[in-house]
Amino acid sequence: MLSIRDQIARRSLTPGAKLPSIRAVARTMRVSKSTVVEAYDRLAAEGVIRSRPGSGFYSAAPLAPLSLAELAPRLDRAIDPFWVSRQSLEAKDEVLKPGCGWLPGTWMPEEETRRALRSLARTKDMAALTDYGTPLGLGSLRQLLSRRMAEQGFEARPEQILLTDSGTQAIDLVCRLLVQPGDVVLVDDPCYFNFLALLRAQQVHVIGVPYTPAGPNLQLFEEALARHRPRLYITNSGLHNPTGASLSAGTAHRLLRLAEDHDLIVIEDDIFADFEVEPAARLAALDGLDRVVRIGSFSKTLSASFRCGYIAARRDWIDKLTDLRIATGFASSRLSEELVFCVLGSSGYRKYLEALRMRLGSAMVAVAARLRSLDIEPWVMPKAGMLVWCRLPHGLDAAEVARHALSEGVVLAPGNVFSASQTASGFMRFNVAQCMDDRIFAVIEKAMRQAA
């Protein structure tokens, strides 16, 4: 049976038409006047009807529908650093996304998230619900992060930590502070595609250094330092995106020496830290936040719907970054910070992480086997995490394969979106947590035949 609200809404389809009086509706529908008043109020608040004081209620213009262009995948998009993000973020529920860089909703800590929301709904601290956050962000969350970093072997005091809306915003702010248009920035080749998109927005020159299973190729790294005099290097050390490789201790040490010798600043984006079973080497731990800036976020294992990331860096940079964030975003989300703190500090989250690591470990083994059966070979078997970087068979062009798969409702991540030098056309990144549906492998097999 339709609610009173819906019945009234159905009758108000002609824009501008006057609606029957509250008394008349109550009589016709056999409900109390207060029920009708409540329904009218709700519809007025939603904009379905409008009240004109002294004259009654009128039907408003209908809601504009969302455009078709927005609702269907755009097959014509160029395969550039935005391709995977746009296709993944725009994808409807029925689209399969082995190419996307996050966990399915059902793999996320649902119960902890709901509990955090309920707890915040009851808070006595009104400021948490309505106020702007403080310039650096929630003190208790910064204290918790400070402790976590102490456990990783380096000191970042709470006032050296700036909370941001996301890891991406964190990197953007650091770039805006430290580089100028025209500067040279080093990235790994391949690297997370959005680094390339972000650096394009910064109008800097991007140089890719080939990545090995133990970190960047140091000989080529040194040559790039000498030749291009870059100001900045951006990397993931824990679990590298897209390769799933981990930085070795030796490479980390030599890389940092090179950075010191050439006065290079390093952004270490540690977004996949919580996936690790055994922590890999960390540049921030070796350097102690002198020339290394540590970035992190909670999007991958806690929630991407609450936006919260952080920057840990030298105090003088944090002070300038805080002003820059006020200028360009005013404040971070107090709400998100409270929710993240609430979930991070719960025992359920720690147990969830343990179970998640196990689940991802099994998925990695199973999915690698499925991929190998299609002659798609992991470049390196990751120690943890959800991402695996694979070589396609027979010199297939990954972009071609991805285009065919997209038309079948499967979003893949072709290699060249990750490659500054465009030398990864034979590679593809897979997210094992997003590969649980058998249809994916059938679509890939077909797409590879079509692209051959």
Add this chain to the structure above:
Amino acid sequence: MLSIRDQIARRSLTPGAKLPSIRAVARTMRVSKSTVVEAYDRLAAEGVIRSRPGSGFYSAAPLAPLSLAELAPRLDRAIDPFWVSRQSLEAKDEVLKPGCGWLPGTWMPEEETRRALRSLARTKDMAALTDYGTPLGLGSLRQLLSRRMAEQGFEARPEQILLTDSGTQAIDLVCRLLVQPGDVVLVDDPCYFNFLALLRAQQVHVIGVPYTPAGPNLQLFEEALARHRPRLYITNSGLHNPTGASLSAGTAHRLLRLAEDHDLIVIEDDIFADFEVEPAARLAALDGLDRVVRIGSFSKTLSASFRCGYIAARRDWIDKLTDLRIATGFASSRLSEELVFCVLGSSGYRKYLEALRMRLGSAMVAVAARLRSLDIEPWVMPKAGMLVWCRLPHGLDAAEVARHALSEGVVLAPGNVFSASQTASGFMRFNVAQCMDDRIFAVIEKAMRQAA
């Protein structure tokens, strides 16, 4: 009585000390083992203690305290465009903030906010809790905004609306798309101080045009167009910040003609729209989103803790802005968008707004009278909203007065932080909703004597 958690936490003050076994604690405290396990788990999750598999629990290093510098007002800060933001955002609860630009928490729609959080905690749509938002942001919220703009007389289809993390981020994105370092940008003089901070981050030249009670001085505006060839003009039309004045229809029309003749783009920041009783002229309505970009947010009347703003603009600009937002922030907060939609669409919010406008109207009259009794004279009596721009008596320097007041725990907003030309040293902006405490007027009176 202390909780088990607190009792255990108290005993774990020596870093590295081994904690008693679960069985021993249960016996000593006369609680069940599962109660102790729960408490240990919670403390481990918070990082207060650490578990070593097979060995038991150990006390972790204590949390780093927040620094004193963070907890006390910084009296030494230069009075620049960041001054009011930093002092207001950093202020502890006991600080009085007649200079800040938002409502006290107790004036915000608390019940609607709590209800929205409870409703989201129960949602069946897991994506709302854990997923990234779509590139443009929540479709239903964009449809609602589209309808609201239709009611203001101009068409902005849902695909012409990009949701952002804040109004400030919205302006920053538009500037990053449309201006280059070195370009000239016009602002009102005085204008919202954070426009000046944001434009400094953009590395553009800022030219202020004197503001009159009906909008910018058009003769000087035209001279500035001819002389400086600006690319962009940023303004508030509804209720102007800091003056509380409203753009007249005639000024709006002539201003837009000048913009057309000189190929000027206009950002209309409509953040105070929900305060208005009678809507003022809107450039976006006259122009129909051709060269005017409409910006808005929900921080002032809904919540500043959920971060959500929007850009309504030409479809081709929205497409580029969407890519830019992915590059520099990845996604907006799905959570914030759901909460904003939930509150905006409630009948309670509409009633809250009606009551708020009445309450602000009374406060405006009362506070203006109190200020006049101190010879502080409103430059124009605002038709609505919370802000009033006032001239201090006897050529007093507002920055001096503000410094004295800050040392007494009162944050004021001295005129020159709003002035590109630094010609507003004799003015001050007051927020009438933040002036409910009698101590404020006593402190201002004393500070004016000290500054005289």
